[in-house]
Amino acid sequence: xxxxxxxxxxxxxxxxxxxxxxxxxxxxxxxxxxxxxxxxxxxxxxxxxxxxxxxxxxxxxxxxxxxxxxxxxxxxxxxxxxxxxxxxxxxxxxxxxxxxxxxxxxxxxxxxxxxxxxxxxxxxxxxxxxxxxxxxxxxxxxxxxxxxxxxxxxxxxxxxxxxxxxxxxxxxxxxxxxxxxxxxxxxxxxxxxxxxxxxxxxxxxxxxxxxxxxxxxxxxxxxxxxxxxxxxxxxxxxxxxxxxxxxxxxxxxxxxxxxxxxxxxxxxxxxxxxxxxxxxxxxxxxxxxxxxxxxxxxxxxxxxxxxxxxxxxxxxxxxxxxxxxxxxxxxxxxxxxxxxxxxxxxxxxxxxxxxxxxxxxxxxxxxxxxxxxxxxxxxxxxxxxxxxxxxxxxxxxxxxxxxxxxxxxxxxxxxxxxxxxxxxxxxxxxxxxxxx
Amino acid sequence: xxxxxxxxxxxxxxxxxxxxxxxxxxxxxxxxxxxxxxxxxxxxxxxxxxxxxxxxxxxxxxxxxxxxxxxxxxxxxxxxxxxxxxxxxxxxxxxxxxxxxxxxxxxxxxxxxxxxx
Numbered sequence: 001x002x003x004x005x006x007x008x009x010x011x012x013x014x015x016x017x018x019x020x021x022x023x024x025x026x027x028x029x030x031x032x033x034x035x036x037x038x039x040x041x042x043x044x045x046x047x048x049x050x051x052x053x054x055x056x057x058x059x060x061x062x063x064x065x066x067x068x069x070x071x072x073x074x075x076x077x078x079x080x081x082x083x084x085x086x087x088x089x090x091x092x093x094x095x096x097x098x099x100x101x102x103x104x105x106x107x108x109x110x111x112x113x114x115x116x117x118x119x120x121x122x123x124x125x126x127x128x129x130x131x132x133x134x135x136x137x138x139x140x141x142x143x144x145x146x147x148x149x150x151x152x153x154x155x156x157x158x159x160x161x162x163x164x165x166x167x168x169x170x171x172x173x174x175x176x177x178x179x180x181x182x183x184x185x186x187x188x189x190x191x192x193x194x195x196x197x198x199x200x201x202x203x204x205x206x207x208x209x210x211x212x213x214x215x216x217x218x219x220x221x222x223x224x225x226x227x228x229x230x231x232x233x234x235x236x237x238x239x240x241x242x243x244x245x246x247x248x249x250x251x252x253x254x255x256x257x258x259x260x261x262x263x264x265x266x267x268x269x270x271x272x273x274x275x276x277x278x279x280x281x282x283x284x285x286x287x288x289x290x291x292x293x294x295x296x297x298x299x300x301x302x303x304x305x306x307x308x309x310x311x312x313x314x315x316x317x318x319x320x321x322x323x324x325x326x327x328x329x330x331x332x333x334x335x336x337x338x339x340x341x342x343x344x345x346x347x348x349x350x351x352x353x354x355x356x357x358x359x360x361x362x363x364x365x366x367x368x369x370x371x372x373x374x375x376x377x378x379x380x381x382x383x384x385x386x387x388x389x390x391x392x393x394x395x396x397x398x399x400x401x402x403x404x405x406x407x408x409x410x411x412x413x414x415x416x417x418x419x420x421x422x423x424x425x426x427x428x429x430x431x432x433x434x435x436x
Numbered sequence: 437x438x439x440x441x442x443x444x445x446x447x448x449x450x451x452x453x454x455x456x457x458x459x460x461x462x463x464x465x466x467x468x469x470x471x472x473x474x475x476x477x478x479x480x481x482x483x484x485x486x487x488x489x490x491x492x493x494x495x496x497x498x499x500x501x502x503x504x505x506x507x508x509x510x511x512x513x514x515x516x517x518x519x520x521x522x523x524x525x526x527x528x529x530x531x532x533x534x535x536x537x538x539x540x541x542x543x544x545x546x547x548x549x550x551x552x553x
Contacts, residue, residue, distance in 0.1 A: 009493065011463045011500040018456060054492055083496055086518075105499035107450055 001026040001119070002044060006037040006060070007052035007081065015106045016050055016081065023112065024119060034058025038066060041073060047122055048099065053082035053089065061089070064096045077118055077418075081106060099418065121315070121418055134184035134217045136163040137256035143167075143183040145174035145200070146221065147191025151242065155187065155221070158247045161265055162255035171195030175203050185254060189221040189240055201233045219254060260416040261397050264316050267373065272400055275320075275412050278363030279402050282356060287335055289405045296401035300411050302386040304329045304349035306357040307413075309379035312368065317378070319397075319415040320364070322357040323389045327408025329353060346385060354381040360412065389413060441538040443502035444545055458549050460500060465542040467497045472535040479528040487525050488517035494535060501542065506534045 003026050007013050013030050020026055029044060031037050035057045037049070053060040060080060067073040080093055083104040090101055100114040136142035141164035146152045152167055159165045166181055168174040171192035178186065186204060188197050195203070201218055208216040220226070220234035223241075231237050238250040265271065279291045302323035310318045324332070329349035334341040336355070337348060361377055368375040389411060391399045397415035404410065451457045471494045478486035495510035509531045516524020 009496040009500070010467055011460055011497055014460055014463055015451070015500060018451070054489075056489075083492075083499065104496055105502070 001047040001122070003028050004037065004040055004044075004046045004049045004051075005030045006032070006034070006049060006055070006063070008032045008055040009052070009104075012052070012081065012104060012106050016111070019106070019108055019111060020115070024115070032056075034060060034063040037063050041067070041076075046076065048077035048079065048118055050079050050081050053080060053084045053093070061092065061096075064093065064098070068096050077122070079111075079114055079118060081111070097417070134215050135254055135256045136165070136185055140185070140256075141166055141181060141183050142254070143174060143177055143181065143186045144189070145169070145171060145186065145192060146189030146240075147193060148189070151189065151221075151240065154242060154244065155189075155247065157269075158244060158251060159187075159255070161269055162251075169193075171197070171200040174200055175207070178204060178207060184215055185217045185219065187219045187221055187238070187254075188234065197230070198233060217254075260316060260418050261392075261414075264312070264318065264416040267313060267316070268368070271318075271414060272398055274364055274367050275360065275400055275414065276402070278360045278367070279412065281363055282359045283404050285359075286332060286356075287404065287407060289407055291402045291404050294401035294403045294409060296391065296399050296411055298391050300389050300399070300401070301325075302353075302389055302411065304346070304353035304386045305389070306350065306353035306381045308357045308361045308377060308381045310361055310365065311376045311378045313374050315418065317417050318364075319413075319417075320357060320361050321389070321413035321415070322353050322360065322410065323386065323413065324349065324353050324356070324410040325408045328404055328410045329408075331404070331407035332356070350385060353386075356410070357381055439541045439545060441503050441505060441534065441541045442498075443504070446502040447500075454549050458546055461542050461546055461549075464497050464501050465539050465546070468494065468535045468539045468542075471497065472532050472539070475528060475532050475535070479525065479532075484517055484522060484525050487528055488514055491517070491528075491531060494531065498535075498538065501538075503538050506531070506538050509534055 001024060003020055005013050005016050005028055007016070017028050017030065020028060029040050029046070031040055033055045037051070038058070051060045051063060060082065064078060067076055067078070077099040079100045079102060080098050081102050081104060085103065093101060099118050102111050102114055134140060136159055142159055143166045144152060144156055144159065145168040146155065147169055149169070152169065156165050156167045166177050166183060168177050172195045174186065174192070175195060177183070188200060190197070192200060197220070204216065204218055217235050220231055220237040221240035222231055222237045223239065236253070238254070239246055241247050241250070268274065276291070276293060283289045283291050300323060303326035305321060305323045307319055307321040310320065312318055326349070329352050330341050330344045333339070333344045333348040333352045336352065337344070339348070358381055365375050365377055389399065392413065392415055397413060400412045400414070402410055402412065447457055447461070451460060471490050475487065475490045475494070478490060491510045491513035495507050495514055498506040498510065509527060513524050513527050513531060
């Protein structure tokens with residue numbers, strides 16, 4: 001972990017550096033103004049930054065604005081450490097996206113919990129020898145072979161949180177699947193049938209040579225009975241465990257954990273299904289209609305949009321956006337108000353989008369509660385006029401397309417981000433939406 | 437020995453190690469001396485923005501050693517000038533004097549810590 005401490009106060013830098021090095025395995029770079037900070041950020045790769053606000057040459061706010069404009073640093077976690085108590089400044093910083101805001105002086109009691117929290121959600125460092133090795137991700141599937149259905153199901157469920165998984169119940173099936181797929185990482189378990197683990201590993205390595213998949217990684221699934229010679233066949237091993245927590249930890253070096261949406265998907269793996277279920281209930285109730293998923297384009301156009309935030313487990317903020325096409329928004333508004341569709345106004349459509357987003361969020365909230373997940377609808381709907389909606393980037397969110405039977409299309413966007421503790425409901429509550 | 441301008445107990449409790457505390461207090465002491473002389477120059481020149489900027493810096497430095505009176509005075513100047521209240525600058529001589537007292541007390545404390553080692 002490499003941390004930048006940027007503060008013009010020498011004693012604060014000293015205190016913070018000591019706190020960091022005492023409690024975390026980390027290296028630290030330091031500077032006393034925003035210009036130096038940007039120079040260092042351009043040269044070095046930091047896990048996060050501790051940033052003062054008021055500094056000579058360039059303020060922390062200016063640094064943060066520039067960081068958020070750059071694709072390379074827009075997600076770089078920043079904890080602001082300042083003695084500026086101005087509410088406008090704090091709100092502006094939160095809007096720019098900071099992990100936390102801590103008032104000076106730097107005291108362990110205040111700062112350590114924030115640091116621990118941030119460090120706990122940082123992507124784990126990869127050992128140098130693992131750099132560049134294949135990992136399971138959204139674009140790189142993993143192949144799992146194990147004859148035990150229960151274990152395979154458990155393992156696949158865990159791995160699917162990070163990307164596509166091909167599962168096979170025998171060594172022969174695994175060879176065929178490997179040939180027909182782009183998999184570059186294969187997890188080899190037990191009970192493989194005629195083509196056992198040893199033969200499978202040999203054949204996979206031969207196949208790799210033929211089709212140029214030089215970076216193939218073969219991972220053995222092992223338990224306490226596995227002997228050393230078996231383990232030595234593999235590039236790496238992970239425990240063949242039925243304990244999901246243990247598997248979760250063990251799989252980290254073999255998967256890509258990209259962004260908050262992926263982290264969120266570990267808590268709620270079926271978020272998209274929950275949204276679809278909620279939409280089915282809402283539109284069944286409103287219009288006595290069914291909804292079905294459709295594939296959204298990279299950019300969709302909405303006549304009416306609205307959004308609402310939900311805080312989940314004090315860790316994530318899920319921003320749910322409802323983007324309704326003109327046909328869907330008009331049909332729902334006409335049904336709700338009893339008006340002739342030709343008389344439905346833009347305002348009516350915006351109201352409908354607000355209503356739908358509130359109802360969807362209420363359903364999601366109820367679903368989370370049923371699962372004993374702590375959730376809180378923390379920001380009210382901000383109705384807008386519609387416009388273009390882009391597909392979120394991988395790991396940052398989802399855009400779900402839905403068709404209402406006989407009543408047009410609408411889209412639900414889900415954007416996840418890590419919550420900053422300052423986002424208490426009292427501070428972020430917006431005016432309540434107007435309901436139809 | 438009790439100190440008036442800062443809370444030695446709080447600082448010891450926060451950082452624990454006497455050598456760390458000495459280093460931290462030494463940094464604050466050195467910085468305060470520089471801030472006091474800059475503050476004097478800026479105030480004499482009527483450069484209120486510079487007065488405010490240094491008062492803000494003093495607030496940060498003094499906070500590290502729990503020097504509450506200095507922090508309060510520096511905050512009053514920083515916040516007042518930030519809000520356009522030029523009268524707030526009239527407290528600058530008091531802040532310079534308070535910085536001097538704090539600097540002296542830290543010096544005595546450092547000496548005492550050195551003798552204890």
